[in-house]
Amino acid sequence: MATVGNKNVQAKLVLLGDMGAGKSSLVLRFVKGQFFAYQESTIGAAFFSQTLAVNETSVKLEIWDTAGQERYHSLAPMYYRGAAAAIIVYDITNLDSFVRAKKWVQELQKQGNPNMVMALAGNKSDMIEKSKVSPEEAKVYAQENGLFFMETSAKTAQNVNELFYEIARRLPKAEPVQHPAGMVLADRSAERARSSSCCS
Amino acid sequence: METDSARESGEEENGFTQPEIGDDDIDNVAEDFRDGLGLLSPKEKTMEERRNGTLDSDNDSDDNSRIRTVDENGNADDSSRIEVEEGQSDSSRIEVEEGQSDSSRIEVEEGQADSNRQIAEFSSENNNFVEGHKEISEAREHLEDDFSEQEIEVEAPTSPSSSGYAGGRGSSSAASIGSASGSEEIRDALRSGDGVTECFGNGNGEHRGQASWAHGKRYSNEDETSISWRKRKKHFFVLSHSGKPIYSRYGDEHKLAGFSATLQAIVSFVENGGDHIKLVRAGNHQIIFLVKGPIYLVCISCTEEPFQALKGQLELLYDQMLLILTKSIDKCFEKNSKFDMTPLLGGTDVVFSSLIHAFSWNPATYLHAYTCLPLRHSTRQAAGAILQDVADSGVLFAILMCRHKVISLFGAQKAILHPDDMLLLSNFVLSSESFRTSESFSPICLPQFNPMAFLYAYVQYLGVDTYLMLLTTDSDSFFHLKECRIRIENVLVKSNVLSEVQRSMLDGCLRVEDLPGDPTLPSDSLSFRLRRDKNLQVAGSSTGTGRNTGIGGPAGLWHFMYRSNYLDQYVASEFSPPINSRNAQKRLFRAYQKLHTSMHDKDVGPHKMQYRKDENYVLLCWITQEFELYAAFDPLAEKSSAITVCNRVCQWLRDVESEIFLLEASPLSW
């Protein structure tokens, strides 16, 4: 959920995608500027937060890096529930991961917040010579489904900051009435009032 | 010296690297497994001391009571047997007589009467396991003939790698756990690469960071036809009741489909007779079976560990699987008996390999107790108070650990945390590198607490080796747990707990050399360390009762391990010379394990005391209502002085108990 303060926005962002697509690598590149060739498979989900300045606004992203392993799929709603934004990641060298990415998009369209800002990230662009997914196809798919698309590389950092900044830019700002996501803001505060726990 | 041995330890049970004697050469001391099975007249083996309280050293007959430790002919024991857990009656068993002759047979005696028996015959050339495997295959074919009309779901044994496995990935798998599968094999191969270091921590053979087992699947290119695979000393397999491989310690489980089917056939053959298979002995190999609903676990071992110990290891392996998936996995098999479980365990090889590694160094795996990091009482209390505080705010369990040792823990009212759950939970967290990178919030199941349901674990490292786990039943409480963690961390930093933890890790635990000469000396904080210098002077006089070899503690005390039965906690002394090589440590570990098994043998015991002597050590075990004490001495140590020293150890531990045990854990009494 995006929460608006005095030019402060707080938003929950979830990363989804097949195991090995590079979700953790993208987050670690963005948050810590690190990359590991042998990044360990995530268990459950890892939490990060990062604040970035977009124009005059400071946007605090609460980032959920979920596990792509199959056994965690049924638990994904626990992490994407109430998210203001999602990055769906696939590995451009792995066609299956693209198929899987589309399934995630479908699931979010069905279950998620209808005003969610969604990005499709074709990761590992440094391995372009092994690409199995054409960027054109991905772009068309993204457009049709209301996502924005980028090819990224956690390894070279290409487009990583751009990806997260673009998310931040698209988040609803201080004009909740004009932005459909304004409704969601209300939801969030109602939720907060009901309970002190706010993972959702 | 430690780093070298770490490498060896990584190769444990790897027949490859040690053609001569390796970690498993513990066994010039012949072990008698039938003992574990209660088949041997056990009285010849053990000495019992009925007295409670302190040990008496003046019992002359003791010297005769030395147990039969070596059976010279033990290795030549040609008779192998399959032992079957009886249904209702006493008389059912399978026996395999495997002599020099070419004919061996499996004999199943049914519960009710002799009349109802089935015999399968197969041939064997020798005791070699590889042959044993062939035999089993043949036996299996035999079984299929016999039961062709019944449902034995197996693939052709001749094509190990074509298993029809991929077909098993059905949409039904989505039913209770997840949706369709991905392609993880390549990925796993990718990840199981290098990029990890190995080194030894101090103390009790624990490991710091990742040892070589942390590479995930080892030798994944092997299959049942590989010589190297056949030579492994200890295999672990998990398979489904339809014969599908789920996990294999060595080799790629997908390539082991044929072998899996073989194991499945053996299990179902016996089950069809209304029995449960427990053990097959083939030469110097034991094949141990554990059936858990639709999941079969098998250990094939020539390490000569007792049957009960290996069975306990299979139980833990199963529970580790439940910790990851919960017992609701059974439902997937109800929906589709050919359900393929491997995708659901993607990326968890490292968890299992680290657990299997623990079977050869971590006493918690058979003592069913946990161990604490030594700390000043006030330090542990400070940690305990803040944990209790958060536990009162809706956290089910708050656990603060440093590697495998507990700093403090607290549970919500009436919540009971079993030591096995702690072992498996810490193994899971320690073996999964991804917990070190960030805060995480993951579903986990504590099998002893509730095997059916997930709890949610907030895990965060507070230092290099120190990590906090907050467990809850509420999947929405991440931010609450995060706040709890911040509060806890603040308190721990303020009260210097974290720095004391670091110091304690460096200092290690109790050392036999520090055993106080005079048990009546008053003890102060961390007395076992602070008095060290003093003890060096006292040492000369304190050994008057025993023989001082120049190494180890008084009376030739080399090592001890003490389990408090009230607390379900144990403490073990640091390894010191001459138990300093990894092999020596492992040998002692196995000796204790064997001692533990025989002490708890239901058919023979429980024993109060056992005194064993062989060329490696004098081993002494003493069990009372309050505690279990295991001690190893120089083989030349005198019995009377050994017993005196054991009494002193107990006194010592009583004096420092507030530093080595978590005493305020009473709400967790299980």
Ligand SMILES: Nc1nc2c(ncn2[C@@H]2O[C@H](COP(=O)(O)OP(=O)(O)OP(=O)(O)O)[C@@H](O)[C@H]2O)c(=O)[nH]1
């Ligand atoms: N060449 C290249 N490799 C990458 C890139 N991003 C990630 N990787 C590698 O791909 C592997 C998987 O990356 P992770 O970040 O762990 O993937 P994940 O999506 O988090 O996987 P799960 O946690 O299992 O869901 C790691 O070995 C990374 O080093 C990239 O941009 N280029």
Ligand SMILES: [Mg+2]
């Ligand atoms: Mg990840």
